[in-house]
Amino acid sequence: MSLTLISATPSPYARLNRIALLEKHIPFTLHSEIPWHKSETQTPKYNPLEKLPVLIFPDRDPIYDSSLIQEYIVGKYADQGPRLVTGDWEVDMRLRQVQVLGQGVMDAVVLKFFETARGKGKASKEWEERQERKIQGGFRAFEELVKNRPQGGEYLFGDELTIADIAVGCAVGFVKFNGALGEGWEERFPSTARWFAGLDERESFRSTRPVMFDIKPDQVI
DSSP: OOEEEEEOTTOHHHHHHHHHHHHTTOOEEEEEOOTTBTTTOOHHHHOTTOOSOEEEOSSSOOEESHHHHHHHHHHHTTTSSOOBSOSOHHHHHHHHHHHHHHHHHHHHHHHHHHHHHTOTTTSOHHHHHHHHHHHHHHHHHHHHHHHTSGGGOSSSSTTSOBHHHHHHHHHHHHHHHHTTTOTTHHHHSHHHHHHHHHHTTSHHHHTTOOOOOOOOGGGBO
16 A cells, blocks of 8 residues: 655654664655645645644545544554554553654644744743743653653653654654754753664654744745
């Protein structure tokens, strides 16, 4: 079955799914686009919410929302390692909670970016500060997770990569890419920085690092 993932090059949400697909060696075609470009985007054709990522199949309706796509990859390809979950219901609930935390940090980075982009005199300082608190809170939680990982091992849960590692790695990578925490975040969250540096050299992470696209104002929907 041929799969196509519609992605945007800077998107940490699509990166979650790209990494899962690569780790499980699932063949797929990557279609990168700028979802706001009215003359080029195919996103609205597959997702009425006009959001990425979208996983497209040749013989069934598409799946949209990165969490749901991740759930599909984990469940559909459960027999292909790494499993990305543990199989223990209680532990897997914790994995999914960490995934929610990681995506919440991504959401806050995006919200802060667009608020700041409104420009001086238009952006809400209170709104920006609220998103900043979310990002800081998320990173404090990441720091505790990394410090308390089993036997100081490579992964957050157990001895194999899981959806939790992917989510936190993508969130930290997005903050590093976006600069949402400014300079010196590595000194403030040293355990997270060291853990991330190792994870980010993994082939699936290295090959999916975010890249900014060129938004053309005259093409924005």
